[in-house]
Amino acid sequence: MTAVATPLEGAAATVDAMRAAFGDSIGRTSQFAGQQVVSLAAERAHEILAWLQSDPEQRFDYLTDITAVEYRDAERPLEVVYQLRSLARRVDLRLKIALDPDGPLAVATVTDIWKGAEWLEREVWDMFGVTFRGHGDLRRILMWEGYSEGHPLRKSFPLRGHRSRAEQTRQALAANPEAHYSLEELSIADAYQELPADMRARLAARERGETP
Amino acid sequence: MGLIVPPPAPDSEEMLELTSPNWVTTRLDFLANWARSNSLWPMPFGTACCAIEYMATAASRFDLARFGMERQSFSPRQADVLICAGRLPFKLAPVIRRIWDQMPQPKWAISMGACASTGGIFDTYAMVQGIDTIIPVDVYVPGCPPRPEGLLYGILMLQKKIMAESMTDPSLRVEHLVQADGLFRRPEQIDEVSEPFGNSVHQMRTG
Numbered sequence: 001m002t003a004v005a006t007p008l009e010g011a012a013a014t015v016d017a018m019r020a021a022f023g024d025s026i027g028r029t030s031q032f033a034g035q036q037v038v039s040l041a042a043e044r045a046h047e048i049l050a051w052l053q054s055d056p057e058q059r060f061d062y063l064t065d066i067t068a069v070e071y072r073d074a075e076r077p078l079e080v081v082y083q084l085r086s087l088a089r090r091v092d093l094r095l096k097i098a099l100d101p102d103g104p105l106a107v108a109t110v111t112d113i114w115k116g117a118e119w120l121e122r123e124v125w126d127m128f129g130v131t132f133r134g135h136g137d138l139r140r141i142l143m144w145e146g147y148s149e150g151h152p153l154r155k156s157f158p159l160r161g162h163r164s165r166a167e168q169t170r171q172a173l174a175a176n177p178e179a180h181y182s183l184e185e186l187s188i189a190d191a192y193q194e195l196p197a198d199m200r201a202r203l204a205a206r207e208r209g210e211t212p
Numbered sequence: 213m214g215l216i217v218p219p220p221a222p223d224s225e226e227m228l229e230l231t232s233p234n235w236v237t238t239r240l241d242f243l244a245n246w247a248r249s250n251s252l253w254p255m256p257f258g259t260a261c262c263a264i265e266y267m268a269t270a271a272s273r274f275d276l277a278r279f280g281m282e283r284q285s286f287s288p289r290q291a292d293v294l295i296c297a298g299r300l301p302f303k304l305a306p307v308i309r310r311i312w313d314q315m316p317q318p319k320w321a322i323s324m325g326a327c328a329s330t331g332g333i334f335d336t337y338a339m340v341q342g343i344d345t346i347i348p349v350d351v352y353v354p355g356c357p358p359r360p361e362g363l364l365y366g367i368l369m370l371q372k373k374i375m376a377e378s379m380t381d382p383s384l385r386v387e388h389l390v391q392a393d394g395l396f397r398r399p400e401q402i403d404e405v406s407e408p409f410g411n412s413v414h415q416m417r418t419g
Contacts, residue, residue, distance in 0.1 A: 143338075144303050152337050161337030165406035166399030168337075169345055172302035173309060174394050 010091035011036030014058055022048055027098075037094045045097050046108035052084060052093070053113050060084040060093060063114035066121055068128040070101060070155050080107055080130055099130070101155075109135040127153040139199070144175045146196065233380050241378050248292070248318060249374035250280040252367075255291030255315065257308060260298030262325040262357040269360040279367055288314040293370065294347070297357075299327035300340040309390065312347040317385045320350045320374070322366055325357050331406070332356065341406035346396055348388050 008031060015038055018026050025048065027039030040048055052060040064083040071078075077098035084093045099105050109132040110117045121132040122141040129151035132138055140147060148171065149162045161168055176194040192200065220226035233241070254276075258266055270276045270284065285291035288311045300308060312321070323343050326332035329352045331341035340346060350373060353366035377384055390396050 149337065157337070159336055160408075164399070164403055165341055165345075166395065166402040168302060169305065169340070169396075169402050170394040170399075172305040172340070173346070173390055173396070175303075175306050177303075177307045177310065 007091050008034060008036060010086075010089055011093050014052070014091065014093060017055075017057060018048065018052075021051065035092060035094050037096065039096050039098065042097050042099065042107055045095075046110065046113075049082065049084075049095070049110050050113050058086065059088050060086045060091075062087050063110070063116055063120070064092075066110075066117060066124055068124050068130055068153075070128065070153070072155060074101075074155075077101065078105065078128070078130075080124065082110070104131070105129055106131040106133055108133050111135055125151075127151055129154065144172075144177075145199075146175060147171075233378055237378070237380055242375075244379065245375045245377055249371040252279070252281055252292045252320075252370070252374075253283050253285040253290060254281050255285050255288050255294045255311070256297060257294060257311065258297040259300060259304065260325075260327065260357075262297035262328065265357045265360055266295065266297040266324065266363065269363045274360040274364065276364075276367075279364070279371070281367070288312075289316065291315050292319055294319065294321045295324055295363075296321065296328045296343050297324040299325075299332060299334055300343050300346070301338050302340055303338075305340055305346050308343065309346055309396075313387075313389070317387070320370055321347055322351045322353060322363075322370060323349045324353045324363060324366070325355055327356075329354065330409075335408055344397075345402045345405065 012031075015026070015029050015036060018038065022044060025041040025044040027041065029036070029038045031037070052058045062085040064085050065081075066083075067081050069079045069081060078101045080097045080099065082095040082097075084095065085091070086093075097107055099107070105128070107130065109121060111121065111132075112134070118135070118137065119141060121135050122138060124130050125132060125135075125138050126140040126142050139145065143152070149168075150157055152161075163171075256263065256266055256270075268274060270281075276282075288294075292315075294308075294312060294315060296308065312319075321343075323329045327334060327339070328343050329349075331339050333356075335341070343349060351366045351370045353362050355362050358366075388396065393399075395402065
């Protein structure tokens with residue numbers, strides 16, 4: 001591969017290669033504030049992301065972030081955003097998957113491509129309720145295990161939460177502070193009995209379990 | 213008559229005289245309060261920027277040790293005063309409650325800063341609206357964050373409060389535990405103190 005003049009040109013070259021390889025699965029592309037943004041079709045997103053990581057021309061070996069955006073405009077879809085970087089090529093790439101906010105929010109996990117996606121996907125699940133199919137341990141990471149009010153960063157979520165302050169305080173005080181440890185830590189902690197039954201079953205079976 | 217004198221009736225004049233403050237108990241009070249107020253061991257519960265000011269207070273320029281707080285206690289079992297420096301999210305509510313329950317009597321609590329006292333600017337789903345809905349608080353230090361002088365003034369106020377305690381007051385050392393309904397205060401009290409005020413009344417975004 002020839003040397004690329006600027007990171008943005010490198011990203012544009014990647015977009016051309018993506019179009020050549022995946023055709024219609026690549027949606028709208030744009031450049032904004034020094035970032036190359038590409039929309040992906042949800043069905044082939046996992047395949048495209050795997051290709052970006054493994055293709056010798058692309059080498060996006062570093063997953064900077066996974067997040068999601070819900071717009072106040074109800075017409076616009078909810079977007080899951082992947083921020084990739086190729087450390088070798090010094091190129092950044094932002095990929096977006098559009099999801100219907102009223103439909104089932106689900107995309108395929110990328111933990112098999114980048115191991116570091118595990119906690120990022122847990123955060124998106126916790127805050128937005130997006131399910132990552134195939135994630136081995138999809139549970140809350142910022143809010144505590146057993147938080148019952150939903151997914152706080154959704155636009156339908158009131159700023160102060162659904163319940164009264166007294167009820168929120170009661171539920172918070174009833175939570176076991178050790179219940180957010182990892183499964184391995186929990187198997188030896190007092191909090192084990194406080195876990196949801198399905199998680200206890202997963203622990204007993206010594207496996208990370210199925211994703212909802 | 214034998215040598216054993218039966219005790220006076222519980223609400224008699226004589227009993228009242230025996231149990232009300234007298235010269236000996238007030239002198240003992242003074243001694244105990246003087247010793248306690250000048251050897252408070254703080255348990256820092258720093259969660260946010262107030263903890264930076266707390267560190268400055270403990271460091272050489274402001275020197276918390278001048279007030280008998282030479283030893284920072286990082287174990288609740290050897291602490292006298294819990295200083296909550298910073299906002300308290302609901303996720304930490306059971307943690308501070310457990311730390312408070314682990315502290316032996318006599319114990320006091322200082323709520324340092326706007327967020328610990330009222331929730332401050334964080335009138336959101338994640339934040340406790342004042343730690344006095346979780347544990348009893350003796351002194352509130354206002355500020356965002358308070359300057360070290362502010363915290364020192366709060367500590368001096370706490371010392372003054374301790375100096376006024378009396379061993380004949382049986383209500384002082386009562387443990388205020390979380391009730392059977394899972395709450396430390398009555399639900400309507402929590403709802404009332406958590407109501408929006410100031411600028412946050414305009415944050416009614418719901419959809």
